[in-house]
Amino acid sequence: MKPRLGPTSWVALRCLAAVAALVPAAGSAWAVSAHGIAMATVIEPIQVNRLLGLPASALEIYLSQRGPAGPQTGSVLIRVIGGVGDQPVAVQRAQPSPVQAQGLVGGAVILDRGLAMAVMASMSDEEQGHDDKPVAITIAFN
Amino acid sequence: MTTSRSPSRSPSIEAAALLSLLLVSAGAAAQSISNSSSLSFGAFAAGNGGTITVSTLGARSQSGGVVLASSGSSASAAQIIVSGTASASVAFTLPANGTVVLSDGSHTMALNNFVSNPSGSGILGGGTLMLAIGASLSVSPSQVPGNYTGSFDVTVDYN
Numbered sequence: 001m002k003p004r005l006g007p008t009s010w011v012a013l014r015c016l017a018a019v020a021a022l023v024p025a026a027g028s029a030w031a032v033s034a035h036g037i038a039m040a041t042v043i044e045p046i047q048v049n050r051l052l053g054l055p056a057s058a059l060e061i062y063l064s065q066r067g068p069a070g071p072q073t074g075s076v077l078i079r080v081i082g083g084v085g086d087q088p089v090a091v092q093r094a095q096p097s098p099v100q101a102q103g104l105v106g107g108a109v110i111l112d113r114g115l116a117m118a119v120m121a122s123m124s125d126e127e128q129g130h131d132d133k134p135v136a137i138t139i140a141f142n
Numbered sequence: 143m144t145t146s147r148s149p150s151r152s153p154s155i156e157a158a159a160l161l162s163l164l165l166v167s168a169g170a171a172a173q174s175i176s177n178s179s180s181l182s183f184g185a186f187a188a189g190n191g192g193t194i195t196v197s198t199l200g201a202r203s204q205s206g207g208v209v210l211a212s213s214g215s216s217a218s219a220a221q222i223i224v225s226g227t228a229s230a231s232v233a234f235t236l237p238a239n240g241t242v243v244l245s246d247g248s249h250t251m252a253l254n255n256f257v258s259n260p261s262g263s264g265i266l267g268g269g270t271l272m273l274a275i276g277a278s279l280s281v282s283p284s285q286v287p288g289n290y291t292g293s294f295d296v297t298v299d300y301n
Contacts, residue, residue: 030300031297033297035294038183038293039182039244041183042186
């Protein structure tokens with residue numbers, strides 16, 4: 001004769017069955033995700049299309065940025081055009097200040113729009129044999 | 143006639159109910175993950191195009207013709223805080239290559255090569271774990287200036 005389960009036993013069995021169903025589900029339910037945020041700012045380069053060695057005002061830089069391309073337009077960003085020998089020379093890095101280059105009288109530098117106040121440079125005196133003297137370009141920010 | 147319940151049945155019910163409560167509460171405590179800081183590549187000019195990489199330490203480097211600007215917003219790694227049961231083991235899943243882009247609304251840049259520290263998996267030592275995330279940004283030569291943003295998903299599996 002089979003033993004009969006009472007009502008209490010049925011309740012206990014149902015609870016155990018429910019728990020047993022929860023256990024395997026718990027492992028897969030504990031995977032959660034989060035949204036990460038990423039950002040970047042691409043800035044517009046400014047070309048300085050004039051002989052350096054003289055201070056350039058913010059207005060001049062502004063106009064230079066929007067001026068049409070021409071023979072005096074240097075390569076953008078990391079290259080500086082040598083005005084005499086027309087030899088392109090790489091600027092080491094476009095940092096706010098100072099940027100070092102060699103043997104140039106004109107060129108292009110990179111500036112954040114709205115931050116540039118002045119661009120200055122001193123050029124070497126070729127007649128006195130200092131044509132390979134580094135020329136410093138100082139870029140000032142406000 | 144009266145029926146009497148066997149005293150031996152009650153502990154079974156109580157044990158089952160208690161176990162159910164424990165499982166539910168344990169699951170709730172282990173599911174906490176929050177975004178602490180964003181992955182930022184800072185400001186740069188596209189130049190001839192190239193790649194910008196931000197490490198899990200927030201260090202920024204470039205390859206190709208991209209020119210990094212030191213002014214403006216600085217670079218940083220993303221940080222995600224994972225919380226749960228102390229000493230629990232967790233595994234991380236980062237976005238696959240080709241699935242995340244930054245956009246300015248009209249133009250995009252691809253975000254690839256996600257890395258994390260710790261990498262792959264970790265232990266919730268005191269109940270929390272700081273996950274640092276870096277990646278590489280592909281910049282085209284004609285990348286249009288602007289502010290680019292995007293989002294990515296990080297999945298945490300509680301082992």
